[in-house]
Amino acid sequence: MRQEIKFGVIGTSHRGQGLIRQYLKLKECKITALCDCYERLVKQAHDIIGDGNVRCYTDHRRMLREADIDAVCVFTEPERNVPTSCDALAAGKHVLCEVPLCYNIEDCWRMVLAVEKSGLKFQLAEQVRFHPCMQAWKQMVDDGRLGHVLFVRGEYLHPLPEDWFWVDAKTGEKIPLAKAKRHPHKRKGRVWTLEHPIWYLPHELSPLLRVLDDRVVTVACMATRKRSYVYPWFPHADIEVATMRTRKDTVLNLAAGFTAPNYPKIGYGYHWYQMMGSKGSVETPRSNRDKSKMWFADSFMNDPAEATWEFNQYKTPLEALQSGHGGVDYWPMATFIESIIKDTTPAMDVYQSAESAAPAIMAGLSVEQACRCLEVPDFRPNARRKSGVAPNR
Numbered sequence: 186m187r188q189e190i191k192f193g194v195i196g197t198s199h200r201g202q203g204l205i206r207q208y209l210k211l212k213e214c215k216i217t218a219l220c221d222c223y224e225r226l227v228k229q230a231h232d233i234i235g236d237g238n239v240r241c242y243t244d245h246r247r248m249l250r251e252a253d254i255d256a257v258c259v260f261t262e263p264e265r266n267v268p269t270s271c272d273a274l275a276a277g278k279h280v281l282c283e284v285p286l287c288y289n290i291e292d293c294w295r296m297v298l299a300v301e302k303s304g305l306k307f308q309l310a311e312q313v314r315f316h317p318c319m320q321a322w323k324q325m326v327d328d329g330r331l332g333h334v335l336f337v338r339g340e341y342l343h344p345l346p347e348d349w350f351w352v353d354a355k356t357g358e359k360i361p362l363a364k365a366k367r368h369p370h371k372r373k374g375r376v377w378t379l380e381h382p383i384w385y386l387p388h389e390l391s392p393l394l395r396v397l398d399d400r401v402v403t404v405a406c407m408a409t410r411k412r413s414y415v416y417p418w419f420p421h422a423d424i425e426v427a428t429m430r431t432r433k434d435t436v437l438n439l440a441a442g443f444t445a446p447n448y449p450k451i452g453y454g455y456h457w458y459q460m461m462g463s464k465g466s467v468e469t470p471r472s473n474r475d476k477s478k479m480w481f482a483d484s485f486m487n488d489p490a491e492a493t494w495e496f497n498q499y500k501t502p503l504e505a506l507q508s509g510h511g512g513v514d515y516w517p518m519a520t521f522i523e524s525i526i527k528d529t530t531p532a533m534d535v536y537q538s539a540e541s542a543a544p545a546i547m548a549g550l551s552v553e554q555a556c557r558c559l560e561v562p563d564f565r566p567n568a569r570r571k572s573g574v575a576p577n578r
Contacts, residue, residue, distance in 0.1 A: 331462030
């Protein structure tokens with residue numbers, strides 16, 4: 186008999202609604218409750234599901250007390266992810282949480298300890314780690330084809346249009362900048378809380394650390410001035426670039442920005458990755474006209490060979506091929522459900538989640554401390570810290 190996991194969704198804005206549409210196609214997923222502080226957004230999500238039995242809430246704690254759910258999807262603003270996830274774990278619910286996990290180290294520890302004490306499943310819904318190119322690169326690294334990985338570069342550049350900066354405090358609707366000046370109920374959107382663009386690195390760190398099977402131990406970061414050149418009224422840097430070293434001795438150079446114009450067009454994110462090893466290198470495309478590339482030192486190659494890494498349409502579930510971001514949005518929820526049913530470790534557990542968030546958080550602190558090199562905490566239980574016990578500081 187097929188097992189069905191009953192989910193409550195906390196956060197039903199544009200991203201949440203898009204994921205709801207995709208999750209409805211998963212046979213083991215049944216959404217039975219919805220919650221958002223904006224009633225308009227809850228109603229929109231309810232209309233998407235089209236099931237009168239789905240219960241709607243504007244208070245997530247009430248939903249956790251009353252709704253018939255086994256797990257929750259937390260699709261809130263990053264600064265609310267950890268408090269909301271901890272509330273769900275305390276209520277006995279498994280948690281799938283959107284990215285980034287959080288913006289401070291204290292919340293990383295709070296999340297780790299809450300999961301350890303609960304014994305429940307927690308997974309971060311970072312999807313790029315499931316991309317075919319990352320799966321191919323991981324196999325290359327595991328097989329030793331790239332040798333020792335020496336240097337890795339990554340970029341996430343996502344230029345935001347002006348209507349992403351303000352929202353209506355009563356409805357949650359986005360407000361164009363021209364109207365925001367006179368709007369009676371405006372409030373700042375979530376991009377204002379992203380004080381350091383480098384904080385938004387889950388889509389770079391998560392897949393790369395999975396490929397390397399590694400974690401970051403030290404980080405330093407530089408930034409442009411603390412005011413945008415693109416939007417002079419916006420008080421955050423246009424670009425921040427972090428240099429990191431991992432436990433296994435790989436150097437990473439990662440950049441993030443949310444204002445500077447970049448192809449393909451404004452409002453769309455752009456990812457780029459390059460991995461250089463002692464025996465070869467791989468690289469993703471730089472533009473829509475470009476191809477991925479790979480080069481091996483012992484293969485008599487004068488130039489890199491073009492490569493295309495895609496999902497096998499004969500082996501990949503149709504629900505995955507139809508999901509967002511090129512077919513990767515399916516996998517966080519699908520693997521999370523599998524971990525619940527089979528009682529296995531989630532594909533991106535709380536330790537990997539903290540290891541993707543903390544280096545970016547420390548990078549922001551490095552900017553504030555004149556680019557000083559800082560150590561990144563180790564969140565896994567060890568000889569100095571038992572599971573469920575806070576570290577001595």
